[in-house]
Amino acid sequence: MSTELKDLPSVSETTELSGAWNIIVHNDPINLMSYVTLVFRRVFGYSTERAKKHMLEVHHRGRSVVWTGEREKAELYLQQLHSHLLLATLEKVDP
Amino acid sequence: MSEDSRQGMTALLLKNLPPHLAEWLQGLPDLPGYSDPLAEERLFPDPCSSKVSGLLEDWKSYVQPELAELFRNSREVVRQDVSRLTGNPQEGFSLSIPKAHFDAWIGTLNQCRLTLGAIHQFGEKDLEADLPQNPDSEREDALLQIHFFGYLQELLIKGSD
Numbered sequence: 001m002s003t004e005l006k007d008l009p010s011v012s013e014t015t016e017l018s019g020a021w022n023i024i025v026h027n028d029p030i031n032l033m034s035y036v037t038l039v040f041r042r043v044f045g046y047s048t049e050r051a052k053k054h055m056l057e058v059h060h061r062g063r064s065v066v067w068t069g070e071r072e073k074a075e076l077y078l079q080q081l082h083s084h085l086l087l088a089t090l091e092k093v094d095p
Numbered sequence: 096m097s098e099d100s101r102q103g104m105t106a107l108l109l110k111n112l113p114p115h116l117a118e119w120l121q122g123l124p125d126l127p128g129y130s131d132p133l134a135e136e137r138l139f140p141d142p143c144s145s146k147v148s149g150l151l152e153d154w155k156s157y158v159q160p161e162l163a164e165l166f167r168n169s170r171e172v173v174r175q176d177v178s179r180l181t182g183n184p185q186e187g188f189s190l191s192i193p194k195a196h197f198d199a200w201i202g203t204l205n206q207c208r209l210t211l212g213a214i215h216q217f218g219e220k221d222l223e224a225d226l227p228q229n230p231d232s233e234r235e236d237a238l239l240q241i242h243f244f245g246y247l248q249e250l251l252i253k254g255s256d
Contacts, residue, residue: 029219030212032245034252035205075150078142079158083165085205090143090150 020093021074023067027058028087039084040066043077068093105194107254109247111187117180119240120190123203124174128210137213138166138206166206172199197251204244204251211237 025036033055040051044067057064066088067077074090081088112120128134139159143150176196182188192200211217215237226242227235 028209028212029222030208030217030241031205032248032252034249035201038252038255079162082140082142082158083162085138085202085209087140088142090147092147 018071019095020068021071022065022091022093023074023077023081024063024089024091025054025058025066025081026087026089027062031086033059036086039081039086043080043084107192107194107197107250109190109192112182112189113187114184116243117182117188117190119243121177121180123177123207123244124170126207126210128214129206131210131214133213133216134210137209139163166202169199169202170206172196173203176200192251194254197255201248201251201255204248208241208244208248211241217241 036055036058037048037051040046040054041048044051046054054064054066067074071090078088078090129138139162141151142154142158145151173196176192177190180188180190215234217238221238222241226239230236230239
C-alpha cells in the first residue's frame with residue numbers, strides 16, 4: 001500500500017473564499033435612475049422602495065453596498081449586474 | 096414624432112419619426128463605437144480589484160465572453176425590429192417594438208448610450224446642460240442620441256412593469 005499526500009489549499013486561500021462579501025454598485029451618470037431601480041428589483045427581488053433607496057445612494061454618494069453574503073452567490077449577482085451594464089464590484093467585508 | 100401609443104400593452108409604437116431619428120435607430124445594432132477601447136472598458140469593466148484572488152482571471156476568461164454574446168444577442172433582436180421600419184422622409188417613419196423585445200431594446204439602448212458616453216467622456220454636467228439646438232459636431236450629435244435613447248428607454252421601462 002502506498003499513500004500520497006495531496007496539496008492542500010493554503011490557509012490564506014481558504015479564508016479568502018470564506019466570510020462575507022459586499023457587492024458595491026458605483027455611479028455612472030449615463031445610467032437612468034429608473035433603469036438602475038429596475039435592475040435592483042429584478043436581480044435582488046427588492047421592493048421598489050428598497051431598490052430606490054440603493055439607487056439614490058449610488059446617485060448621491062457615488063456608491064452603495066447593495067448586497068452582502070457568501071462569495072459564490074455574490075459572484076452570481078455580480079454577473080447579473082454586469083449583464084445589465086451596471087458598474088458593480090466585489091469586495092471582502094472587513095472582519 | 097408623435098406621442099407613443101401602446102397597442103394594448105403588446106407593443107410600443109413609434110410614429111412620425113423624422114429621418115434622422117430613424118437613422119439613429121437603424122444605427123443601434125452596429126455602432127462603430129462598440130469596438131472602441133474606451134467603450135470596451137465601460138461595457139466590460141473589472142468586477143473587483145486585483146486583491147480578490149482568482150476572480151479577475153476567471154472573469155475575463157469565462158464571464159466576459161458570455162456577456163459579449165448576451166450583448167450581441169440583444170443587438171440582433173433590435174436589428175430584426177429596425178429592419179421593419181416603415182415610412183418615408185416626407186411623411187415620417189414608424190416602428191413597432193413588441194413587448195417581448197423590450198428587454199433586448201432596453202439593453203441595446205444602454206449599450207449605445209454607455210458607448211457614446213465613454214467615447215466622448217460625458218459627465219454629469221454635460222448631461223444636465225441644455226440640449227444643443229443645432230448640433231454641428233460629432234460630440235453634440237452623440238449627446239442628442241444619448242438623450243433620445245434615454246427617453247426611449249424610459250418608455251420601455253415603464254412598459255415593462
